[in-house]
Amino acid sequence: MRDVIDFAAPLGPLGALAEHAVLNRYMPRLIRIRNQHVKTAAEAP
Numbered sequence: 001m002r003d004v005i006d007f008a009a010p011l012g013p014l015g016a017l018a019e020h021a022v023l024n025r026y027m028p029r030l031i032r033i034r035n036q037h038v039k040t041a042a043e044a045p
Contacts, residue, residue, distance in 0.1 A: 001038070003031055 009015030009023060 001035075003035070005031060 007027060009019040
């Protein structure tokens with residue numbers, strides 16, 4: 001499985017600032033946690 005994520009914060013320059021400050025770190029972590037849950041569920045008996 002492969003995840004391709006494309007995201008952009010709304011609100012123009014304010015959104016770009018939030019994207020740089022928060023989302024660029026948060027989103028990859030969210031996907032890693034999600035992938036671990038999917039893996040655990042798929043490998044469960």
